[in-house]
Amino acid sequence: MDVGTPRNRQLFSSSSSSALATPPTATKRSLLAAQIEQDPDLSSARRMQKSQAFESRMAKTSLERRLLAAEDAKRELESLVKEKEITIDRLEGDRRWLAEREQEARDEKERSEADWAQEKSTLDRNLRTVRSNFISLQATHADLEDEYATLQRTTSSAIASQKSSLSLLERKCSLLDEERDQLRALAQERAATIKELRDRLDEAEAEAGNTSRANAGDENWAVVRDELHRQTAYVRTLEQTNSRLNSELATYKARQQSVEVLKEEKRDLERKLRKAEEVRDRVVQLEGEVDAAKKEREEWAAFLNNPNAEPTFSTPTAITQTLSKLRLNYASLLEEHGSVSSSLALRTAELEDLSSRAAETFDRCTKLEVQLRREEDKATRRERRAALAEREVSSLKALLATYTAEEEAFTSRDGDGLDYDAQKSQRIEQLEGTVEELKIALNELEGLLEKAEKMGGGGGNRVDEEEVKMLIQAERESKAALAEELAQATAACSEQEAKIEALEQQLWELGVKIGAGNHVPRNIRVLQLQQNPAQEHFELRRDELERLKAENHKLLGRIGELESRGGGGSAGSSGGSEPMGWVPRESWDNLNQEKDALVDTVAQKEKRLLRLKQVFQAKAVEFREAVSSILGYKLAFQSTKVRLTSMYDLTASIVFDSSSGAGDVGTMKLVGVGNGGAGGPPQLEELMQFWVFQRQSIPCFLAALTLECYERTTMGRTAGWHQTLSEGGGGSGSGGDGSNPADSSAMDMTRTHS
Amino acid sequence: MPPASKQSQRGNITLKGSTALVTEFFKFAVNSILYHRGIYPADDFHMVKKYGQVVLVTQDLGLEKYIDNILQQVHEWLMSGTIKQLVLAVIAKETRITLERWVFDIHLQEPPTTSDGKPAPPKPESEIQSEIRAVIKQIVASNTFLPTLNEPTVFNILAFTENADIPTEKWVDTDAHAIEPSKAQQVKLRSFDTQLHKIEAMVAYRYDA
Incomplete structure (x- = not known):
């Protein structure tokens, strides 16, 4: 790909260059025009295309122009932007500066605020303290005001009181002044009067002197003097008598005292006298006694002196006689007493009798009174009745009189009144007859009533009471x-009740017993429906049990049958250790199924194990190869040993034995060190010495050994070692047997595994 | 003579009515016990309004038939006055131990055969019903103090009769299903009477302290 990309680029560049090569189009256009001429349709299409191209070019140019303009504008804008940026920078700088300023200002403000707050707090505190002071001052002020008010009040009151007292005092003062003036006036008056009196006295004295001197011989004065003399004399006499009487009184008083004393003494003496009289009486008595005694003694003496003397009254015989007489007297008196007491008893008995009789009589009396009352009642009733009868009689008489009067009147008037009269008289007679009858009836009734009363009262009462x-x-x-x-x-x-309670308790207990069904009365039958749920349930259970029992029985029979048929040895599948070892079909099937399942699982397990083993072996091979290719040693793991064989020298093999040493100590045994290596052993020794003993590093030793072997192989190869390589392989095998001569040079080394 | 016969007739009628009432009461009482003590599954019962309250009655056909059979016979015995007690025993399925005994004592207040005696003013039926309602409520409420039945149970109804005519093909003698005396506890419930019958209810139960 990396190689491909530049070429592609080249291709692209060539194509782009061809596309950009526009100049040769002029020549082609003619051609195209010719074609257009040839084919008008095509030419029109071309024209259209051309016009479109032109338009597009125009558009493009306009666009380019616009682009340029836009670029200019952009540049301008950029410059503008730059300017703006500059201005922004400047502004930002300004802003930063301003922000700093602001920050500073803010800081300052914060500081000032903090100061202010502090100040405010201090001021607040001050304010608070001031306020509190103010409040306290206000309080004190109020207190003071109160005090002031009270003081004012007290002072005003004091002033008022003082004023009043002052006025009072003033009034007093004025009064006193007035009084004083009055008194002064009075004093003056008095003084005046005194003076006047003195004057008068003086005058009088003078006058008296004048008069005395003038009337010296006046008779008045002589009379007065005489009188005076007389009076004085009288007074003197009086005084004398008075003194005399006083002295007499004193004497009398003394006498009186003595009289009192005497009286006292007299009383005492009288008392004594009374005692003395008593004593005298006694004395008289005693004297009498003594006289009697004396007489007696004399008699006795006489009797004793003359025992033959005639027994007189005073002799013992006389005494005995008198005694006997007295005894007789006593006896008689006793008798008399007895008779009297008996008579007394009789009398008392009589008295009792009489009293009882009296009570009886009283009773009778009361009864009689009752009777009397009854009789009186009766009498009054009779009287009343009599009165009634009398009244009736009188009324009847009156009636009769009237009748007679009428009759007379009638008879006097006319003669035929006879008939009437006869009628009347007849009627009267009739009426009288009826009255008589009524009276009789009344009497009868009264008699009956009395009888009834007698029956009801009297004797009946007592009976009733009893x-x-x-x-x-x-x-x-x-x-x-x-x-x-x-x-x-x-x-x-x-x-x-107690019994009832006990019985109730018992009843309850018995009720519990009956309720719990522990007691069934004798003639009571307990019944249940034959088909009841409990019965059904238990029957069901029993049926089930019986079925199972039957099944069991049958099975047992079958086992016996089988045993007898097959003998004891037929129970092979279960080992035949038990006589009842027959297994049912189902359980056998079950076991079979289980077994199959187990076999399957075992097979699967084995397969998995095999796979694992294969994988492991492959991995182990790979691992060993990797180790040998990386480290240059072939590893052969034995039970406790690891055998290392160098790739470059198959004879050089080292065995690490971990089992020979104790603990973590392993043994390294150099088995063989090649065959052809002349300088082998010494080098090996050196290596061993250097790496193992000094540096304590087996890996380095092994690496060094590998290097050594490699050098030797290359050296051997150059020196015709190739041929001897196969021999070395055989040698290694002999070295593995342990009979190699190099074995002697094998060294035992110990090393601790870190 | 006509009044006597009328009286006897009337007595018969009341006896019949009373017997019907008592029988009906037994039906609902038994059903209530079976439901509330969980002897039959609760799904088997449906609600019925009776005695002014809701009572549950079984829908299990077998059980219904069983109860009907019993009540038919009980009706006869009530009419003849030979039944003394009706007992519903709850028995443990496994051990056959009687766990509960619901006892209904039947007392005849007047011998039904004699029509003599002054007829008291008849007790209003509403009063009887309220008494029955109270008894049934107590049966329901007995769940609160009765020990819980943890094990599967089955029940049986016993009739205690005296000199009764017994259809021997249906009824058989049995034991009284007694509760062990040392472990028996008893609670007396309310009673009701219909002037002719007085039904005293009580429940005895086994209680292992």
Whole structure:
């Protein structure tokens, strides 16, 4: 292609050159014209073509012109554009400068703004503080105003009070002034009066002096003096008596005191006297006693002195006698007492009797009273009745009188009133008869009533009471009995209730039992429909089971049959280890199928494996060839060894054995080093020494060996080595056996695989 | 004599009516239990309006026929007054253990053969229906406390009769399908009565704590 393209270009260029070669057209045109003449149709077509060509040329020229004009315009425009660009550049520069300015301005502005903000914040803060100050000041101002107001108020009030007090004081002052003036006036007045009085006194004194002096011998004065004298004398006497009486009074007072004391003493003494009298009485008694005792003693003494003396009253015998007498007396008195007490008892009994009798009588009395009341009632009733009867009688009499009067009147008037009268009298008689009858009836009724009352009252009451009492008693007894019965019944009831509860519990339990179907009453039959779902289900199951059992049985029979027919050895397919080893047809088929499937899969697997092996072998060959062609060694992998054979010297083969050494240590064995190489071994030694022992690099050693072998082959080729090459191949085979003499020069080397 | 015969007739009529009511109740009660306890698949049931509420009735022909057969006989026994109890037992398919027993005690309140006694004013049917509705609602609500039936179950209806005429070709004696006494729990449900029959419902169930 690269070669082809220039040629094509050449072709194109030649064609374009031919197309551009327009000048020889003039000659051709004549020809064409001739042809046109020959063929008018063609010529017209040509003409048209020509005219078209001309038009096209004209158009082209015009277009070219336009193009030129356009180019000019373009150039102008370009220049313009350039100018514009220049201006734009300039403007851009300006703009940049302006932008910088703007940036600066902005920066400055930002800075100023920041400053401003800072300032503003500080100012704000200041403002805030100022405001707070202001507020606090306002508050203080308000406080102060308040204080001021209060103070004003207090001061005004104080002023007012003071004013009022002042006015008060002024008033007082004025009052006092007035008073003072008054007092002064009064004082003056008084002073004046005093003076006047003094004057008058003086005058009077003077007058008195004058008068005394003038009337010295006046009688008045003598009388007065006498009188005075008398009076003074009287007064003196009076005073004297007074003093005397006073002294007397003192004495009397003293006496009085003594009298009091005496009285006291007297009272004391009286008390003592009373005691003394008591004592005297006692003393008298005691003296009497003593006298009696003395007398007795004397008697006793006399008796003792004269035991034979006649027993007097005062002798012991007399005493005994008196004693016995006294005893007798006592006995009699006792008797008397007994009789009296018995009589008393009798009397008390009598009294009781009497009291009971009295009670009885009282009872009777009350009864009698009741009766009396009844009688009185009766009497009053009778009286009333009598009164009624009397009234009736009187009315009847009155009636009669009127009748008689009428009768008289009638009789006096005319004679035929007799009949009437007779009629009347008859009627009256009749009426009287009826009255009598009524009275009789009334009496009868009263008698009946009395009887009834007697029957109802009197003796009937007591009987009723007793009856009632009896009844009440009976009722009480019956009530007690009933109460007892009731208590028993309630006890029984509670017992029964408890029993009922227990029974209910039991009933519930039994109900549960019955509900759960654990108990069926004796005469109850439990029935079910013969064809019920449960039955059907279980029958179905049973049928199935039975079918299976039958099948099993049959199969067992069949096995037995087969065994008996085929013997024990016929169970070949399953090994015959079990006597029941007969396999059903289906399972055998199943197994067969399975087996076939398995065989198929195995075949497929084997095929795949084969393929893999082939591919692997091919790859291995390829790999080995590649390695040998690249590295110059033929590799032969054995179980644990790798055998390397140089391409250039088939006798030179090296074996790496990884199994001989322990761990990661492998053994390199130089098997053979060619046959014809004269300087082989020493060189090999050198190489080995240099690469393996010093540099520790086997690849380099191998490369060096390859180089060596190659040089030798070329050297051998030049020195007729070609012939000996085939011999070397045989030698290599002998070297592989290990019986090669070079084997002696084989060296064992160890190297650690890094 | 005419009034007595009329009375007896009337008594017969009420007995018939009562028996019909009770039989019908059994039908719906059994269907409700079968549906709500999931003994038959829910698809087999269709809704029917009864007692002023919706009840579900089976469409399974076999089951329908079975229930009808039973109820026919129960009707006869009710008429003769020889049935004492009707029990629906729910049985586990695998183990044959009775899991639930729905017991309907039937009490005769008046011996149906005698027409003596004063006829009480008849109980309005609406009242009876409301009572039946309450019982059915309780049956439905029993799902809340009954243990869930996790295993496949089958049911059987048992009739407890006393001195009854038994068509032996159809009915056979069986055991009472008792629940193990130590594991039995019982809940008494509502009851209803039609003056002649008093039906007391209750459910006993096996409960492994």
